[in-house]
Amino acid sequence: MQTIKIDLVSDIACPWCAIGYARLQQALSTLPQIPVELEWHAFELNPDKNAPQEPILPALSRKYGRSEQEMAENQAQMMKIAADLGLNFTKLQQRYTCNTFDGHRLVKWAASQQKADEMKLALFNAYFGEAKNVADHQVLAECAEQAGLDKTKAARILASNDYIDEVNDDIAKYKQAGISSVPAFIINNQYLISGAQEPKQLATALLQIASEMT
Template sequence: MNKIQIDIVSDIACPWCAIGFARLEQAMARLAPEYEFSVQWHAFELNPGHTGQGEPILPALAKKYGRSESEMRENQSRMMAIATDLGLNFEKLQVRLTCNTFDAHRLVKWAAEQGRQTAMKQALFEAYFGKAMDVSDHAVLLSCVAALGLDEAAAKQVLDSNQYSALVREEEATYQQAGVTSVPAFIINNKYLISGAQEPDTLVQALQEIGAESP
């Protein structure tokens, strides 16, 4: 069986990252008889300088991209429809607030050591996009830990310390230096880059072509 390594550079605050992974899951399921996949998540912050209280997402996005709030609402509505078709909970996408995701990335690193990295990432996506919860709030992060049945006390120790901070910063710098400027970015077998939330058919074709080149 051919083995394919997929490194995903993403942010918890990126709706297309949740959509992109759901599409990737569909592609991997279709290729499962032929290929064995391993997935690792890597940190990227869309808004690394965010501090203080969060802003309502629609005016914040309008200001960031120089568009109107109505355009942003339409864009978010399209994402909500796509997410629903994929079985994702994006119910609160338009009413969430901006927030810092650094500690959430640290928690994903901790969850990786518990063998639950992807599950943690998905729990954070649902908390933010489905429930409009503040994923910079340690109580919210610990609720995600509890939902996965992981050790809340151990997770709290991580969040109350600087553990994994250097690793997250190092990853962010590594992928920025490698030219990753937007997410999601899927790096296949440490060699090929697939940018954006591609459709499952596109991913299947790309993974088959890459797999055929592997020794």
């Protein structure tokens, strides 16, 4: 059977991206007969690197025009969904807004070491589970170490201009393609699945696509 290529456009600061990836993994576990190649691509929910960091609940309240209580309830529901998927969202409501550009750079490097999934999961855990500042280079280097990568090499990359062009290219490419929200799953460069769909829905879609490839 031919390999299905999944380009996953996401942001480290997006809780639904972590949930979407976990649901994808659940879907794939029911489809062992379908080989899949997954590639992560960068998206920035907070692209201004100079914006001051602020507590997430008032930031979301202002962004969506809803009360902080409503946003807290929304986040609490996400925490329940995440727990059922084995994700650590313990401090989802204690985190601060932050820019994720440098984190995306490390994901690009991790991909060259076949560790992109591990890097992304370490970043999700640091931000949603521990409310760490994933714009901070020390935090990012520690995440790289947790992902099985060399912490010193990660620090050197962060201090350099490595992978800046690759991340910028990702952001520009998918913005031009009309991707305005994440997660976005692009299958075989032909099909778009938007949002963190349930595992059963993802599995059904992937089966249909696989059948059309034979």
